Amino acid sequence: xxxxxxxxxxxxxxxxxxxxxxxxxxxxxxxxxxxxxxxxxxxxxxxxxxxxxxxxxxxxxxxxxxxxxxxxxxxxxxxxxxxxxxxxxxxxxxxxxxxxxxxxxxxxxxxxxxxxxxxxxxxxxxxxxxxxxxxxxxxxxxxxxxxxxxxxxxxxxxxxxxxxxxxxxxxxxxxxxxxxxxxxxxxxxxxxxxxxxxxxxxxxxxxxxxxxxxxxxxxxxxxxxxxxxxxxxxxxxxxxxxxxxxxxxxxxxxxxxxxxxxxxxxxxxxxxxxxxxxxxxxxxxxxxxxxxxxxxxxxxxxxxxxxxxxxxxxxxxxxxxxxxxxxxxxxxxxxxxxxxxxxxxxxxxxxxxxxxxxxxxxxxxxxxxxxxxxxxxxxxxxxxxxxxxxxxxxxxxxxxxxxxxxxxxxxxxxxxxxxxxxxxxxxxxxxxxxxxxxxxxxxxxxxxxxxxxxxxxxxxxxxxxxxxxxxxxxxxxxxxxxxxxxxxxxxxxxxxxxxxxxxxxxxxxxxxxxxxxxxxxxxxx
Ligand SMILES: Nc1ncnc2c1ncn2[C@@H]1O[C@H](COP(=O)(O)OP(=O)(O)OP(=O)(O)O)[C@@H](O)[C@H]1O
Ligand SMILES: [Mg+2]
Numbered sequence: 149x150x151x152x153x154x155x156x157x158x159x160x161x162x163x164x165x166x167x168x169x170x171x172x173x174x175x176x177x178x179x180x181x182x183x184x185x186x187x188x189x190x191x192x193x194x195x196x197x198x199x200x201x202x203x204x205x206x207x208x209x210x211x212x213x214x215x216x217x218x219x220x221x222x223x224x225x226x227x228x229x230x231x232x233x234x235x236x237x238x239x240x241x242x243x244x245x246x247x248x249x250x251x252x253x254x255x256x257x258x259x260x261x262x263x264x265x266x267x268x269x270x271x272x273x274x275x276x277x278x279x280x281x282x283x284x285x286x287x288x289x290x291x292x293x294x295x296x297x298x299x300x301x302x303x304x305x306x307x308x309x310x311x312x313x314x315x316x317x318x319x320x321x322x323x324x325x326x327x328x329x330x331x332x333x334x335x336x337x338x339x340x341x342x343x344x345x346x347x348x349x350x351x352x353x354x355x356x357x358x359x360x361x362x363x364x365x366x367x368x369x370x371x372x373x374x375x376x377x378x379x380x381x382x383x384x385x386x387x388x389x390x391x392x393x394x395x396x397x398x399x400x401x402x403x404x405x406x407x408x409x410x411x412x413x414x415x416x417x418x419x420x421x422x423x424x425x426x427x428x429x430x431x432x433x434x435x436x437x438x439x440x441x442x443x444x445x446x447x448x449x450x451x452x453x454x455x456x457x458x459x460x461x462x463x464x465x466x467x468x469x470x471x472x473x474x475x476x477x478x479x480x481x482x483x484x485x486x487x488x489x490x491x492x493x494x495x496x497x498x499x500x501x502x503x504x505x506x507x508x509x510x511x512x513x514x515x516x517x518x519x520x521x522x523x524x525x526x527x528x529x530x531x532x533x534x535x536x537x538x539x540x541x542x543x544x545x546x547x548x549x550x551x552x553x554x555x556x557x558x559x560x561x562x563x564x565x566x567x568x569x570x571x572x573x574x575x576x577x578x579x580x581x582x583x584x585x586x587x588x589x590x591x592x593x594x595x596x597x598x599x600x601x602x603x604x605x606x607x608x609x610x611x612x613x614x615x616x617x618x619x620x621x622x623x624x625x626x627x628x629x630x631x632x633x634x635x636x637x638x639x640x641x642x643x644x645x646x647x648x649x650x651x652x653x654x655x656x657x658x659x660x661x662x663x664x665x666x667x668x669x670x671x672x673x
Contacts, residue, residue, distance in 0.1 A: 194606030220331025
């Protein structure tokens with residue numbers, strides 16, 4: 149990496165990079181080039197290796213084979229955001245703006261060196277000034293304030309990160325990274341925790357970013373608005389990853405067309421394979437019978453023709469098998485369990501609820517059997533707190549929460565965590581004593597038997613969803629349910645939520661889901 153590169157010469161190249169875990173290949177011989185001004189999207193099913201690829205590009209993981217060349221400074225905004233005690237907005241800024249701060253410090257040091265008439269000082273100062281200028285380093289903190297405000301994040305440097313909502317933490321980190329003029333921006337699901345105005349700011353910032361952008365996202369609108377090309381990691385007939393020009397829409401059409409061609413070709417080749425196999429078997433039988441002691445006429449002719457015919461058929465079968473496409477893998481299909489309708493009464497109600505510093509005052513909530521409610525509001529307005537109050541996990545300081553005694557309530561929390569990280573998804577769901585995991589179509593058999601700690605973020609989210617649904621609750625409380633899920637599952641889940649007889653409360657910023665659930669009553673906090 150050459151951190152002195154101008155942002156306009158920023159460049160990222162991966163040459164046949166491969167990486168595997170537990171002897172299973174995750175990223176296989178991926179090659180790509182992204183130049184300044186280009187914005188590459190990366191998509192694929194949960195667990196397909198998007199985060200792994202991004203970490204390889206960032207230099208955060210070492211490839212098993214192949215190489216990555218980075219030209220310019222690099223920032224990785226990871227899919228998850230661990231915070232430690234002691235982290236504040238200030239410490240996040242110190243890390244993000246480190247390069248700018250060092251550049252300013254170098255100007256000061258070089259000036260001192262010049263004043264002391266040290267040899268080489270003039271050249272050192274010229275370099276330091278050029279570098280600070282290129283980074284607009286003196287302006288970094290002001291840019292951070294602008295980005296924090298634009299993303300609706302708090303800006304008090306002393307605020308501890310642990311005291312912020314999940315969404316606020318993500319905004320702070322994103323603002324820090326946008327403020328630093330990093331050449332190569334690598335972003336993993338950056339819109340998961342952003343509301344509409346914040347997504348607009350991010351979209352504009354990325355579209356005008358003069359360097360390199362690589363963006364993993366399930367947000368189809370963001371991919372359309374931002375990307376100049378999209379890399380699809382999902383399976384293809386030839387095993388190669390696909391690069392499509394443009395955003396999501398073009399990719400989706402090309403992907404569907406390729407899948408249709410693949411299925412058609414597979415069907416034709418399978419039929420041809422079956423027919424040829426039959427012919428080979430028949431020719432082999434004829435050959436065997438032709439070598440039996442003579443009983444009839446024409447013995448000589450049969451004996452000489454039969455081996456040639458068999459040989460030709462075997463050759464044709466071998467040729468076919470050599471170029472045959474593999475069977476198109478069946479994608480996982482989410483099969484929501486039947487949730488029971490509750491008696492037609494008020495299942496859940498809240499009035500006059502007060503949770504100091506965590507929840508804005510709101511009107512009453514009343515949810516009847518089969519009821520629907522969308523919860524919206526800026527980060528930190530208290531959406532997650534409200535869902536926890538409704539679920540009975542937070543007791544409000546004031547107000548009344550009514551829960552019908554005969555019903556069960558399930559909460560999908562904003563972040564997935566598991567008491568036993570070594571347990572497998574299959575075990576966890578079995579312990580819930582409800583619908584077996586295999587019936588839900590959320591994880592394949594292999595991933596269902598790995599420890600949850602080893603799964604990708606989206607796969608872990610699928611486990612949380614499975615645990616929630618396996619218990620077939622009467623009321624579903626879902627906090628940002630689309631976060632980390634693949635586009636296919638987002639659509640399947642949305643459809644299931646629209647159809648279920650259970651009552652549903654959804655807190656989401658996801659533009660697509662909000663549009664798809666338009667018409668649901670909306671509680672704005
Ligand atoms: N450190 C690790 N140890 C073992 N397996 C891992 C590790 N990191 C990733 N994997 C596995 O590699 C595969 C790809 O994971 P990765 O996080 O790259 O997927 P992803 O495409 O980003 O998924 P998601 O959409 O869920 O974020 C998964 O099967 C995951 O379990
Ligand atoms: Mg990921």
